[in-house]
Amino acid sequence: MFSLFYGLWKYLFTKTEYHILVLGIDKAGKTTLLEKLKSLYSNLEGLPPDRIVPTVGLNIGRIEASNAKLVFWDLGGQIGLRTIWEKYYEEAHAIIYVIDATCPSLFEDSKSALEKVLRHGDLQGAPLLILANKQWQDLPGAVSAEELARYLDLKELDGRLCMFEAVSAYDGMGIKFAIDRLVEVIERSKRTESLRTRAGAAGHL
Ligand SMILES: Nc1nc2c(ncn2[C@@H]2O[C@H](COP(=O)(O)OP(=O)(O)OP(=O)(O)O)[C@@H](O)[C@H]2O)c(=O)[nH]1
Ligand SMILES: [Mg+2]
Numbered sequence: 001m002f003s004l005f006y007g008l009w010k011y012l013f014t015k016t017e018y019h020i021l022v023l024g025i026d027k028a029g030k031t032t033l034l035e036k037l038k039s040l041y042s043n044l045e046g047l048p049p050d051r052i053v054p055t056v057g058l059n060i061g062r063i064e065a066s067n068a069k070l071v072f073w074d075l076g077g078q079i080g081l082r083t084i085w086e087k088y089y090e091e092a093h094a095i096i097y098v099i100d101a102t103c104p105s106l107f108e109d110s111k112s113a114l115e116k117v118l119r120h121g122d123l124q125g126a127p128l129l130i131l132a133n134k135q136w137q138d139l140p141g142a143v144s145a146e147e148l149a150r151y152l153d154l155k156e157l158d159g160r161l162c163m164f165e166a167v168s169a170y171d172g173m174g175i176k177f178a179i180d181r182l183v184e185v186i187e188r189s190k191r192t193e194s195l196r197t198r199a200g201a202a203g204h205l
Contacts, residue, residue, distance in 0.1 A: 017069040018186050019091050023117060024098035025110050026054060028079040029133040031097060032169035034061045034074045037179070040172055041065055049170060054078065058088075065176075066183040072096075074097060082113060089122035094129065094186050101132035101142040101166065107151050118156050125191040128162045129182045136168045161185050 022030045035046030041063035055076035064069050073088050075081065096116065099110045114130075117123065130150040143151070145164040154162065163181060167174035184190055 005100075006113055015064065015067060015069045016187075017071060018093040018183070018192070019071050019073065019088075020094050020096055020182070020186075021085070021092040022072050022074040022096045022098065023085055023114075024077050025028070025106065026079075027112055028077060028098040028100045028110070029169040030074050030077065030098045031055050031059055033096075033131070033133065033167070033175070034059055034072055036149065036169050036172050036175060037061055037063055037072065040175060044128045052077060056081065058084075066180050068183050069178070070183070075114075082116075085117065086122065088119055089120055089126075090127055091195070092123065093189070094127045094182060095123065095194055096182070097130045097132065098133050098169075099148060100134050101144075101148055102134045104143065104151070107148075111152050111154075114152070115154070115156060118154075118158065124158070125160055125189065125194075127182065127189050127191070128157075128160055129178060129184045130162065130164045132164065132166045133169055135166045135173060142166070161189065 024030050024035060031052050032049050035052060038044050038046035038061055047200070055074060057076070059074040061072040061074065073092070075085055075088065097114050097117070100106060118128070130148065132143060132145045136144045146168040149164045163185070165174055165178035165181070167178055
């Protein structure tokens with residue numbers, strides 16, 4: 001009887017944990033975004049932009065949003081570090097792909113790195129949120145989310161849900177809206193269902 005009530009209590013009150021990969025080429029603003037997420041969603045003050053250095057390993061950020069626990073894995077985007085990305089694919093519920101929207105000369109590089117990510121079998125069906133970052137008042141040259149979508153013209157989405165949002169990792173503009181949308185999509189995605197089934201099966205071994 002106890003286990004029945006415990007199971008029900010756990011079902012009602014335990015928040016599901018989702019793993020979200022934060023990818024993108026170097027200097028796109030991934031770590032600045034991660035630190036801003038910490039400030040926006042918790043009492044912890046994230047690192048200020050002037051103390052953030054290029055990422056070599058992995059930065060992890062945990063927040064609670066839209067009644068879910070979110071774990072962000074922020075990886076280095078330098079060309080020699082991109083081979084590490086795939087080690088995290090299997091366990092990821094979704095991808096956030098960050099692009100410096102003020103730098104069209106790097107869009108092609110961003111696009112080909114992203115296409116490689118999307119082709120990988122371990123990320124099949126993972127929802128994708130593409131952020132047109134650096135929409136900051138001091139950088140008026142940033143392209144909008146719609147313009148970025150046109151530039152990238154992604155063809156190999158393979159049935160996954162893809163969203164574009166304009167954000168500023170500096171001042172936080174657009175971030176909460178984008179994350180809430182992503183969580184909604186993660187909760188309904190087939191990928192989440194299959195990761196849950198796999199975790200359940202592993203638990204019964
Ligand atoms: N103006 C402006 N600058 C930003 C914004 N986000 C990041 N930056 C700047 O862009 C540069 C790179 O930011 P990072 O967060 O280190 O970029 P990253 O994608 O983590 O880079 P790697 O770790 O090398 O992959 C830094 O100088 C940031 O201050 C933004 O929203 N607006
Ligand atoms: Mg970084």
